[in-house]
Amino acid sequence: MKKITIAIDGHSSTGKSTLAKELAQALNYIYVDTGAMYRAVTFYALQQRFISKDFFDSKSLISNLDEISLDFVFNEDLGYAEMYLNGVNVEREIRSMEVSSFVSKVAAVSEVRAKLVQQQQVYGKNKGVVMDGRDIGTVVFPDAELKIFMTASSEVRAQRRYLELKEKGAQVTFDEVMANVQERDEMDSSRKDAPLIQAADAVVIDNSEMTRKEQFDLIYKLVQKHQSI
Numbered sequence: 001m002k003k004i005t006i007a008i009d010g011h012s013s014t015g016k017s018t019l020a021k022e023l024a025q026a027l028n029y030i031y032v033d034t035g036a037m038y039r040a041v042t043f044y045a046l047q048q049r050f051i052s053k054d055f056f057d058s059k060s061l062i063s064n065l066d067e068i069s070l071d072f073v074f075n076e077d078l079g080y081a082e083m084y085l086n087g088v089n090v091e092r093e094i095r096s097m098e099v100s101s102f103v104s105k106v107a108a109v110s111e112v113r114a115k116l117v118q119q120q121q122v123y124g125k126n127k128g129v130v131m132d133g134r135d136i137g138t139v140v141f142p143d144a145e146l147k148i149f150m151t152a153s154s155e156v157r158a159q160r161r162y163l164e165l166k167e168k169g170a171q172v173t174f175d176e177v178m179a180n181v182q183e184r185d186e187m188d189s190s191r192k193d194a195p196l197i198q199a200a201d202a203v204v205i206d207n208s209e210m211t212r213k214e215q216f217d218l219i220y221k222l223v224q225k226h227q228s229i
Contacts, residue, residue: 001228003029003126003227004128004144004145004146004226005129005143006029006131006144006145006223007132007136007140007141007199007202008131008133008147009133009134009136009147009196009202010196011150011151011152011185011188012184012185012188013158013160013181014151014157014207015160015207015212015215016132017033017035018212019212019216020130020131022212022216023220023223024080026220028128029129030128030130031080031081031129032123032129032130032131033072034116034120034131034132034133034134034136034140035132036091036094037070037116037120038103038107038112038116039083039100040083040085040094041068041070041106042099042103042106042107043093043099044061044064044068044086045061045102046102050064051105056102062109062112065111068086069085069086070084070085070116070119071083071084072084095168096170097165101183104184105187107134107191108187108191108193109193110193113135117135120136120140121140134196135195135196137149138194138197142199145226146203146222146223146226148203148205148222149198149199151206154181154182156208158174158181159174161177162174162177203222205218
């Protein structure tokens with residue numbers, strides 16, 4: 001079977017990363033979590049006090065982009081790579097609600113997107129890669145052999161995210177998570193630079209009522225089909 005590029009886009013909390021990890025492991029492909037990259041830059045901006053509820057000093061963030069080094073380091077115990085920011089493992093920190101609240105604003109900065117897209121394209125230059133995000137099939141890899149666009153109702157996505165956060169010990173309410181999901185949907189879809197849109201040739205998967213196994217089996221068959229073309 002030939003190696004292909006698999007681009008997975010879609011709304012927040014649709015399980016893109018979980019699916020991408022499972023596919024990469026089953027296919028022995030490289031997995032790239034582009035959302036983690038944007039989250040890491042957001043975490044950096046928070047650390048440097050470039051962003052808060054009341055302001056966003058995007059100019060300072062842009063001028064410091066060369067100071068940001070992002071790396072994926074494989075964790076054998078977990079079976080996937082974790083995000084490192086300037087040599088420090090920040091996998092847990094970047095999944096917080098605080099980072100989630102600001103990541104869409106940071107991701108809307110053209111200079112940030114340009115830096116990360118360039119790095120993402122390097123990861124996938126030899127194919128054999130599964131990459132998930134918001135603009136993989138439209139901007140990063142418009143020629144990807146297989147493009148998936150994942151969606152689900154906002155209520156289902158908020159419930160999934162709420163349970164995930166509670167399992168990690170976060171003190172959040174469902175209403176807070178729901179508001180965050182809706183806000184991110186609006187910002188991701190309305191930003192001027194590489195907004196979240198469905199690629200014309202993407203396969204749409206609404207997993208509102210699908211189990212993880214049903215979803216994986218369906219998409220794995222699509223992968224096999226494209227590998228044999």
